[in-house]
Amino acid sequence: MLVYTVRRIIGAIPVLILASILTFVMIDVSGDPLAEVRMAQPPPSPEVLQQAEERLYLDRSMPERYWLWVTGIGGNGDIGLLQGEFGPSTQGPQYDIGSNIAERLWTTLRLIGAAMVFALGLAIISGVISALRQYSKLDYTLTFVGFLALAMPTFWFAGIMQAAGVKFNQLVGEQVFATIGDGRFRAQGEPLWDQFLNAFAHMALPTIVLMLISFASWSRYQRTSMLEVMNSDYVRLARAKGLRNHTVIRRHALRTALIPLTTVVAIGIAGIIDGAILTEVVFQWRGLGDFFITAVDNNDSYALMGWLLLSGVVVILANLIADLLYAVLDPRIRYE
Amino acid sequence: MFKRRKSLALAAAATSAVLVASGCSGGGGGEDEGGSKEVTWVINSLPGAWQATSLAGGSVYVIQMLSGILPYTGQWQPDATYEYNMDVLAEEPTLVNEDPDEGPFEWSITLADDAVWSDGEPMTGEDLRVTWMLGTNPEEGYCAGCDPRASTSNDKVESVEVDGKTATFQLKEGLADPEWMGLFDAHSQSGGFYPAHLAEENGWDVDNPDELGEFYAWLHAERPEWSGGPFQIVDGDLENEVVKERNPNWWGEEAPLDRITMPYNTDEGTFVNAFVNGEIDGANPADYSEDVILQLEDVANAEVTVAEGATWEHIDINLNNEQLADVELRRAIFTAIDRDDIANRNFGAGYPDYELKNNHVFGGDSPYYVDHFEGESQGTGDIDEATSILEDAGYELDGDTLTLDGEEIGPFRLRSTDSTVRNTSVQLIQSQLAEIGITANIEMTDDLGGMLSEKEYDIVQFGWSGSPYFTGNANQFWHSESGSNFGGYSNDEVDELAEKAINASDLDSAAEFTNEAMEIIVPEAYVLPIMAEPNYFFANSDRLVNVHDNLQSSYRATYNIGEWDIAG
Numbered sequence: 075m076l077v078y079t080v081r082r083i084i085g086a087i088p089v090l091i092l093a094s095i096l097t098f099v100m101i102d103v104s105g106d107p108l109a110e111v112r113m114a115q116p117p118p119s120p121e122v123l124q125q126a127e128e129r130l131y132l133d134r135s136m137p138e139r140y141w142l143w144v145t146g147i148g149g150n151g152d153i154g155l156l157q158g159e160f161g162p163s164t165q166g167p168q169y170d171i172g173s174n175i176a177e178r179l180w181t182t183l184r185l186i187g188a189a190m191v192f193a194l195g196l197a198i199i200s201g202v203i204s205a206l207r208q209y210s211k212l213d214y215t216l217t218f219v220g221f222l223a224l225a226m227p228t229f230w231f232a233g234i235m236q237a238a239g240v241k242f243n244q245l246v247g248e249q250v251f252a253t254i255g256d257g258r259f260r261a262q263g264e265p266l267w268d269q270f271l272n273a274f275a276h277m278a279l280p281t282i283v284l285m286l287i288s289f290a291s292w293s294r295y296q297r298t299s300m301l302e303v304m305n306s307d308y309v310r311l312a313r314a315k316g317l318r319n320h321t322v323i324r325r326h327a328l329r330t331a332l333i334p335l336t337t338v339v340a341i342g343i344a345g346i347i348d349g350a351i352l353t354e355v356v357f358q359w360r361g362l363g364d365f366f367i368t369a370v371d372n373n374d375s376y377a378l379m380g381w382l383l384l385s386g387v388v389v390i391l392a393n394l395i396a397d398l399l400y401a402v403l404d405p406r407i408r409y410e
Numbered sequence: 411m412f413k414r415r416k417s418l419a420l421a422a423a424a425t426s427a428v429l430v431a432s433g434c435s436g437g438g439g440g441e442d443e444g445g446s447k448e449v450t451w452v453i454n455s456l457p458g459a460w461q462a463t464s465l466a467g468g469s470v471y472v473i474q475m476l477s478g479i480l481p482y483t484g485q486w487q488p489d490a491t492y493e494y495n496m497d498v499l500a501e502e503p504t505l506v507n508e509d510p511d512e513g514p515f516e517w518s519i520t521l522a523d524d525a526v527w528s529d530g531e532p533m534t535g536e537d538l539r540v541t542w543m544l545g546t547n548p549e550e551g552y553c554a555g556c557d558p559r560a561s562t563s564n565d566k567v568e569s570v571e572v573d574g575k576t577a578t579f580q581l582k583e584g585l586a587d588p589e590w591m592g593l594f595d596a597h598s599q600s601g602g603f604y605p606a607h608l609a610e611e612n613g614w615d616v617d618n619p620d621e622l623g624e625f626y627a628w629l630h631a632e633r634p635e636w637s638g639g640p641f642q643i644v645d646g647d648l649e650n651e652v653v654k655e656r657n658p659n660w661w662g663e664e665a666p667l668d669r670i671t672m673p674y675n676t677d678e679g680t681f682v683n684a685f686v687n688g689e690i691d692g693a694n695p696a697d698y699s700e701d702v703i704l705q706l707e708d709v710a711n712a713e714v715t716v717a718e719g720a721t722w723e724h725i726d727i728n729l730n731n732e733q734l735a736d737v738e739l740r741r742a743i744f745t746a747i748d749r750d751d752i753a754n755r756n757f758g759a760g761y762p763d764y765e766l767k768n769n770h771v772f773g774g775d776s777p778y779y780v781d782h783f784e785g786e787s788q789g790t791g792d793i794d795e796a797t798s799i800l801e802d803a804g805y806e807l808d809g810d811t812l813t814l815d816g817e818e819i820g821p822f823r824l825r826s827t828d829s830t831v832r833n834t835s836v837q838l839i840q841s842q843l844a845e846i847g848i849t850a851n852i853e854m855t856d857d858l859g860g861m862l863s864e865k866e867y868d869i870v871q872f873g874w875s876g877s878p879y880f881t882g883n884a885n886q887f888w889h890s891e892s893g894s895n896f897g898g899y900s901n902d903e904v905d906e907l908a909e910k911a912i913n914a915s916d917l918d919s920a921a922e923f924t925n926e927a928m929e930i931i932v933p934e935a936y937v938l939p940i941m942a943e944p945n946y947f948f949a950n951s952d953r954l955v956n957v958h959d960n961l962q963s964s965y966r967a968t969y970n971i972g973e974w975d976i977a978g
Contacts, residue, residue, distance in 0.1 A: 109859030111465050115875050116560045116882050117894055118465060119547045125557055126465060166459050166466025168631035177649075236683045243687055253683045254690075255673055259645050259653060358675050360649040367676075368456060 075401065079394065086390045090383070097382045098140050098375075107132065107164045107373040130162050130375075143379060153376070155383075161376030165368075171377045174365060175384060181256060182361035185353070186346055188277065189284035194339060196289045201296025201335075202328065205304060216293065223290035232283045232356035239279050252276045254358040280357040288346055295338045299331040306330075333403050340396030347385060446668040447976045449954065451968065452675045452684075452693035457648055459630040463545050463600045467630055468559035470696060470964040473601045475652055475672060477968035478665070481533065481603060481638030483519060485596030485969060486878040486962035490775050492591070497662040498525050498533070498638070500575065503591055508915045514568065515581040515915070517590050523575065524661040527605045528637040535577030538594055539570040540606035540616050542579075544626050545599050555623035560599045562882060563587060586913050588920040589879045596963055597879055604629060605636050640665040640972035650674065666975035678702050685712060685948070692949030694959055694966035698831070700760040703946050711952040716761045717961055718773060719945030721873045723831070725839070725938040729898045731868050733819055738803035740935035741788065743869070745799060746846045748791025752838050753941045756831045760944070767939040770931070771883045771924050773876065778921035782932045789938055793845045800846065812847030821849035822868035825861060828854040831943070832871050839869070862896040870896075873943065878962050881920040884908035884927045887937070899936045953977055 108126055111118060118126075126132075131139050131153070141147070143161055146154015153161040160171035200220070204213045223231075239251035252275045261272035303309060304327055312322045351363030358364075362381060369377035401407045457475045459467030483503065484494040494502050499522060506516040525533040543552040545564040558564065566585050571578040581587060594603045606616060612628065614621040634643055637657045646652030651673040656665055673690070675681070678697070682705045684690045695702075698719070706712045725747065727734050734740060749766050757764045765774055768783040787795045805814050812819040824840060826832035833854070840850045850869060855861045858872055874887070885908040886892050890900035907927040914920035931937065947959035947967055955975040963969045 105857040106860045109857050111559075111859075112863060112893075113859040114465075114468065114559060115894075116562060116886060118557070118559050119549070119561055119565075120893075121547055121549045122465065122557045122559075122561070125548065125555070164466075166464060166630065167627060168459055169466070174649075233679065233683075236680065240683050240687045249688060251687075252689055253687055254675060254680050255650065259651055259671075262645070355677055356680065358673070358677060358680060364676075 075398065079398065082394050082397070086394075089390065090386050093386050094144075094379065094383060095140065098143065098379060099136070101375045101378050102136050102139070105373050107375055109373060129167065130164065143376065160380040163377050164372045164374045165377070169377075171380050174377075175362070175380050178360060178362045178365045179384070181359060182347075182350055182354070182363065184256075185277070185280055185284060185359060185361060186350055188281045190288065190339075190343075190346060192281065193285040193288035193292060196285070197292035197296050198328075198332070198335070200289075200293045202300050202323070202331075204293070204297040205300035205331075206323070208301065217297075220290045220293050223286040224294075226287075228283065228287060228352040229356055231286070232280070232353055235279045235283050236356070250275060251279055253279065256359050280353050280359060283357075284346060284350060284353050288342055292335060292338060292342065296331065296335050299334045300327065303327045303331040329403060333400060336396050336399045336403065340392040341389075343388060343392040347388065447666060448669045448671070449667055449974060449976070450671045450673065450690045452681070452690050452695075453672050454674075454678070454693060454695045454697075455676055456674045460633055460648070461600065461604070461629045463556075463558050463626070464630050465557045465559050468599065470966070471674070473596075473964045474694075474966060474968050476601060476634075477965050478639045478641035478654060478670070478971040479634060479637045479643060480601050481525070482596045482598070482601065483594045483603075484591060485965070486960075488958065488960045488962060490773075490777075490878065490962055492878070494591075495595075496522075498522055505590065506578070508586070510581070510584050510586045510913075510915070514583065515586045515590070516578065518576055518578040519594070520576040522661075525575075525638070526659055526661060527607070528635075528642050528657045528659050530659055531605065531607045532575075533638060534575055534606070535570075535572035536606045537603050538577040539572050540609065540622075540625075541594060541600055541603040542567060542570055543616065543622060544604065544629070552619055553622045553626055554619040556626045558599055563589065563593055563598070567593075586915045588881050588914045588917045592879055596965055596969065597877060601964070602638070605638065608636060641670065646672075662972070665972045670971065670974075681948075682706060682709070685709065685950070691954055692947070692957065692967070694945070694947045694968075696945070698757065698760070698944050698946065700757070703760040706946075706948045711950055712948050713951035714946060714948045715959055716944050716946045717959070718765070718942040719961055720877060720942070721875045722767050722770075722942040723835070723871060723873050723940040724767075724770070725869060725871050725940065726897050727936060728865055728868050728870070728896070729936070730865055731822070733814075734822070734868060736803070737934060738799055739805070739819065741933075742796040742799040742803075742805075742846060743843060743848065744788035744935045744938045745790060745792055745796040746842050746848075747789060747839055747938065748842055749789035749938070749940050751791060751842075752835045755834055755838065757941070757944055760946075764941055764944065767941045769925075770887065770928055770937065770939050771876070771880050772921070773942060776878075778880075778918075778925065780925050780928075782925075782928045786932065788932070788935060789940075791842060793842075796846050807847045810844075810847055811849075819848060820868075821851050823853055823866070824850035824869045825853045825855055825867040826871040827856065827858050835871055835940070839871070863893070865896060865898070871940075876942070880924060881912050881914065881917070883911075884924045885912050888927060888931060897936060899931075899934070901930060901934070904930050 107130055131142055142149045142153050144155055146157040146159055153159050163169040163171050200216045204216045207213050236253040239253055243249050243251055255276060257272045257276035261269040309322060309327050312326050350361060351366055354361045354363035355367055366381050369381060453471050453474050455471045457472040458469060459472060461467050462472040481498045482495055483499060484492060487493050500520040503517055503519045506518060507513050508515060519538060521533045527533060542564055544556060545558045545561055546552045547561040547565050548554060548556055550565055566581050566587055567579055568582040569580050592598055609616045609625040614625045616622050616625065640657055640660045640662060641654040642657040643652050644655045651671055654670045655668065678695055678699045681693060681702055686709060703714060703716060706714045727740050729735050753764050753766060768781045769779055772779040783789065805812055824836050826836050836852050840852055843850045861867060886894045888895055888899055888904050889908045890905050904927050907923045911920045911923035914923060945961060949957045953976055955977050956970065956973045957967055959967050960969040
């Protein structure tokens with residue numbers, strides 16, 4: 075397994091390099107990082123603009139800039155992935171891309187982590203129930219809820235949830251749910267319970283939005299997978315041996331039925347990051363999604379590259395973990 | 411079955427307990443806790459840095475974030491009058507010599523005796539001198555690595571003499587500055603002035619350019635623990651919000667509020683829910699949003715005002731296009747464009763009191779306003795008049811196509827950024843030009859600056875942002891050597907007037923030169939102003955007192971933050 079893991083990681087490096095070259099070129103040709111500054115009124119002096127161009131390495135050719143971004147050789151010490159530097163930002167010399175990504179990763183993980191855990195749990199439960207009660211009223215209801223959640227655009231659904239949160243608050247006469255921000259400065263120094271309540275107030279609505287988006291597709295996969303397994307020969311054999319239904323489902327059917335979902339969830343991590351972009355914007359969380367939008371707004375090439383690199387690594391790692399989980403879930407698979 | 415019901419009941423009880431308990435916590439911002447007076451006021455974007463002098467920090471959001479922190483010498487009031495900050499000044503600044511022919515243009519500023527920074531150190535003329543040096547172009551040799559966003563006024567200064575609380579400024583030989591009083595006011599590139607003694611405390615020699623550069627970087631990178639205003643920042647960052655409390659060493663009248671939280675909110679779509687939910691008390695967004703305005707107008711405790719903002723939309727023609735070099739064609743194009751239709755479709759619902767902009771530089775409330783479009787057909791949408799202009803100039807219609815000597819006129823590239831307002835506008839312009847036989851192909855761009863500087867347009871709509879300080883506008887918009895004169899207009903007389911305006915000795919003369927330049931520009935049909943984009947402001951009228959918008963200032967509603975109070 076270790077050899078397989080190392081081989082997969084090494085195999086991912088050329089993929090990452092190729093992806094980074096493509097994205098670097100696309101970002102580079104998409105516009106002038108200093109366009110907004112040049113349009114400022116009154117305009118900055120030519121010397122200041124030249125200084126800004128030099129700071130952002132815009133006085134170098136595109137291939138040179140890519141080489142700099144990877145190696146940092148010939149740079150000013152603020153660029154070079156191999157040296158742990160993500161490059162200068164159009165958002166000013168004081169803006170450190172690396173530390174911003176690290177800080178915002180934590181914010182996004184808080185959001186995504188909770189949403190994924192709840193979404194996965196709900197998806198498995200509802201998928202299994204739907205499969206076991208196929209064509210029942212419960213199955214139809216869960217199917218309807220699933221398709222409804224699938225059909226709703228994230229930004230719209232997020233807006234609806236905000237409005238619902240406000241209505242609920244008005245109904246109970248208290249501010250149970252907050253609609254904007256992660257509230258990080260609101261309960262500092264307060265007792266632990268107050269900090270928990272503050273976190274709950276700010277996390278609840280965005281978590282529900284992200285959760286339902288993922289839950290919708292995952293529960294469909296789980297239902298289909300479960301139905302397939304329930305109709306397989308070995309499940310019939312288990313039943314014929316006289317095992318209790320509960321045992322058949324839990325120990326024989328569910329474990330196998332989880333394998334396809336593992337793949338879907340791994341791929342879905344990329345999707346949930348995309349979903350987080352809109353969710354973070356609507357709920358004003360300063361996570362990686364907001365980092366991405368801010369970088370686009372500011373034509374911040376190196377910040378965008380940092381974000382894309384991180385996304386690429388996350389997707390590759392998630393797929394690797396999915397492959398490794400196959401071995402755990404399916405005894406027939408061995409990586410040797 | 412019993413077990414399942416029991417589980418569900420437990421889950422419901424736990425959820426209810428959390429909901430009820432969190433309800434007891436008092437919720438988010440905007441609530442008074444323990445009798446303290448607190449306000450939550452939104453800043454409509456992320457501030458790029460902790461100070462506003464640099465390229466990254468040069469935005470109204472940084473200025474608003476620093477409201478109540480940064481001391482300044484004066485600012486324009488909502489009624490377009492200028493008021494010196496007599497908390498900070500001992501007396502109104504004195505103009506020592508206003509005629510550069512008789513010696514250097516010179517003025518002096520004296521700070522109030524009791525004016526101190528939040529650490530108790532007195533404010534001195536040295537603070538002004540260092541702030542001036544921090545805002546100069548690096549080529550001037552005072553500050554290495556500094557990247558001031560607008561150093562023109564600072565670069566005019568030759569020397570600064572400091573004597574305790576007084577600083578005396580002399581301009582370079584032959585130069586004058588009609589906006590001299592604004593070097594350290596709320597509208598300057600720094601938005602005020604900085605505490606020079608902190609450079610020394612950190613071990614930097616301000617007369618060493620490299621070390622002053624380090625001080626500059628430090629000011630922009632570090633959250634200010636210092637203050638020279640009624641509040642000081644006690645918490646926050648550049649990503650989420652800042653929290654301000656009273657400055658204990660503020661020598662002026664004590665601010666009524668105990669605490670102000672300023673969250674950065676980039677999505678106007680969230681304003682209504684957050685306001686109704688009591689999470690925010692108000693905002694003065696930078697952009698117009700009809701949806702938000704109409705929704706807020708339905709909220710009982712929301713005071714909403716909409717008025718002309720600083721940014722004005724205009725249509726420019728690229729004179730580098732051979733066909734468009736003909737002034738009669740340009741006049742016909744501008745005559746066919748119906749400004750009122752454009753303004754009404756874009757802003758009529760949220761701001762029915764809109765007014766068309768008939769002066770490129772001065773707003774209707776300015777004492778220098780002159781209507782330069784009176785009697786002009788440009789912008790009226792008068793197709794008959796446009797057709798007549800074209801016929802007189804020898805143009806003919808070949809079917810639906812305008813021609814000159816048998817050659818088709820156009821098609822032209824009609825460009826703008828893809829905002830809702832401009833999208834609507836260019837579609838209207840396209841259909842209006844079609845009526846005089848001109849095809850305009852709409853092309854949107856994400857890179858306005860690049861498109862303009864590369865002159866990749868024939869007709870373009872974009873916006874300039876105005877300010878009560880105007881003396882550099884004519885120079886920037888129309889001087890033949892200006893990098894912002896994108897369409898390539900060139901007129902020696904206008905160049906001369908623009909130079910005179912920027913070097914006039916007082917605002918009245920500068921305004922006169924600027925208006926004279928406009929008199930020449932308008933018949934040339936080079937730039938057609940449409941209207942100033944409205945800005946809106948909303949505040950919780952049940953809670954807040956003394957809070958209103960100031961569209962003359964980058965601080966907007968926060969311009970008098972030290973006077974904000976809670977009702978009752």
